[in-house]
Amino acid sequence: MKIGVLALQGAVREHVSLLEKVGAQAIAVKRAEQLADLDGLVLPGGESTTMGKLMRKYDLVDPIVEMHQQGKPIFGTCAGMILLAKKIEGQEEPHLGLMDITVKRNAFGRQVDSFEADLFIKGVAEDFRAVFIRAPYIASVGPEVEILSEVDGNIVAAKQDTLLAASFHPELTDDVRVHQYFVKMVRESLDKKQSVGV
């Protein structure tokens, strides 16, 4: 199983190391041609405006959308979640526009308001130590989206079929459970592909 981590900018190394810890082969991806033989993709934390610009400039948007259409799972953390969203509050255009969620950027405030807290994440963990850095949250979700976690009534993790999104940074702790969950999603997508004989 080969999972890419979009490496235009941000916390790439941390995702690679956690993915390897849970038994996946992980590679840092900067170019469209590197996407072709991946089974899944992680969009890391960083600055969404920077990543969005570089994604467009280096023609990565369509190939990533294509990966999604082929049923390959994509996991976005923080900025990565903003890249996945269909709608970004206060902004006309989304980046990838794949996931039926509306996100609010810097929703918890500026850096002095950044925090860590223990979270219940449905199907993942009862007590996940989550690190929020100038984090966005999900202001609203479409009917197909399953809410996995909330902080004070704000949605901070969600899943829609093969798409997984988190406001926080599971890559900043040693806790592998969220990455384990994503790798399981990738494995299921591979099994499905095999069973229909694609």
Added chain:
Amino acid sequence: MRQTGTNRVKRGMAEMQKGGVIMDVVNAEQAKIAEAAGAVAVMALERVPADIRAAGGVARMADPRIVEEVMNAVSIPVMAKARIGHFVEARILEAIGVDYIDESEVLTPADEMFHIDKTQFTVPFVCGARNLGEALRRIGEGASMIRTKGEPGTGNVVEAVRHMRTMQSQIRKVQNMSRDELMTEAKELGAPFELLLQVHETGKLPVVNFAAGGIATPADAALMMHLGADGVFVGSGIFKSENPEKYARAIVEATTHYEDFDLIAKLSKDLGTPMTGIEISQIRPAERMQERGW
């Protein structure tokens, strides 16, 4: 239940900046240009280092109005500089709500003995360093991010290269030492032992390490990435060049794709004149900003 200002939160913020370019700006208009070019953060200043150098006199924290204007103009993080040791300037910047404070040798030091106790702040700090000992002293005081000092405002990358090479070579040396050599090494470097032990075990600084001080071209930025920088600060290099928008974009792309030389060649074409550089030997030792702080 919510914990703010933890090491993880403060250092994590710097982790999110990796592979990116942080640009000096002096007003909202420049901040917007930087954001549009793909900067991961901006440093709000009253004057860029080249102008501070030219103006002489005492350089202080920027007018809070300028910092606030920049904060209101962009959605990316905003950093601002406080004088070395000037914890009240730092408290003011924290009160305004800046995302990162640079306790910076670019400004005139306020204290010749002590740096700010950065552990007492919720806002994270970045500090300059010329070598491993200096970096670990700053981290010991609570810095959550390190950058090379280089020689700011010169457009001359030689000092940033020297500082990055020194740090990386010292890290490699410490990593390969036997454990019983570490205490003496800590004494020699003037570094906290516990932090040196971490470097020995992990082979890297415990925080993100950016390049800064004299970076003026896309090739300079890529050079620093090859030497092990996690990202780059560009001070005067962008808005003192002939075509800031083009320079800013090219430096961002060269930082991301620092291993793609065909691309950097393309990015470097027709950029116009870079900022005017200064040969380091022409700056009197007493006027070298890197000598400020210890």
